[in-house]
Amino acid sequence: MEKRDTKQKILGAALDLFSVRGYDGVSVKDIAAAVGIKDSSLYKHYKSKREIFATLLEGMNRRFEETVTFYRLPQGEISQVTRQYGENDLEWLKKAVDAIFLFFVNDPYAVKFMHLLMIEQFRNNEAAELFGEWFIGGALSFQTSLFGEMMKEGYFREADPRAVATQFYGPILLLVLMYDSKPEKQEEALRLLHAHIEEFAKNYHISHGENK
Structure with a gap:
């Protein structure tokens, strides 16, 4: 022991x-x-x-997977993930995004690991690649694929998937950086996050009652 x-x-x-x-x-x-x-x-x-x-790094991966599993966020093939995102309502989406957002701004391990990569990315190639995978390229790549599939399935209106992913994720990353390690401002952070999601949904989401 x-x-x-x-x-x-x-x-x-x-x-x-x-x-x-x-x-x-x-x-x-x-x-x-x-x-x-x-x-x-x-x-x-x-x-x-x-x-x-x-x-x-193994610990960071494990903690993230535990968070995804605990909140029952969609996992698996992109077609399966697309269906789960497409068939759930806006309140469900807010809770799903909340889970990941709060992990990166409130979990002490995740916050410190993010700081490490941010400091080291300009002098260490591996750190730069990890920072890109966790917070930029990896996230954008997944969301580009997700939104592209959601457009094909009629859940989203047609647009450039990469541009849509950037419009969705850019403000979220900005909020992560703004409210990193500030639990006393969590209510304010979530209010801005939800407002962003609502505006995004107005622009791209096709409700079940609309013609696809």
Whole structure:
């Protein structure tokens, strides 16, 4: 149990330091000092700083998947996901977006990991790729495919899927950056988020009562 606790303390200390100083700005000695152990002792738990980072990334992936599963957000083939998004109402969509939004602005682990990637993206190619995958290219790619399918199925009016994805996701990312680590402003953040979703739906969503 003590070994496991020490491993977790190492990860926590590393994430705290990485989120403030970036990956390259932190040494194994720094992490060990934050935990209160010698750097030689740290190597008994992790082979390298690289392994610590890889473990933190695994943790980020796991926490995100747990959030998606907990809130029963659509997963699987794009056709299946499209159907679930298309057949649910606006209030359901707000709750689905809320879940992901609050994960990135309120979950301490996710917030620190995002800070790490933001700091490191301009000097570390891997960090830049991860930041793009998590917060820009990956998100836009998924939403472009989703909205394209929703147009084909008649849930959305015809438009350029990539442009529509950018219009949907751009303001959400901006709100994430604006309200990052500000739980006292959560009500304000969600009000702006919901207003954005409502305006977006007015422009693109075709209600069940309309001709497709």
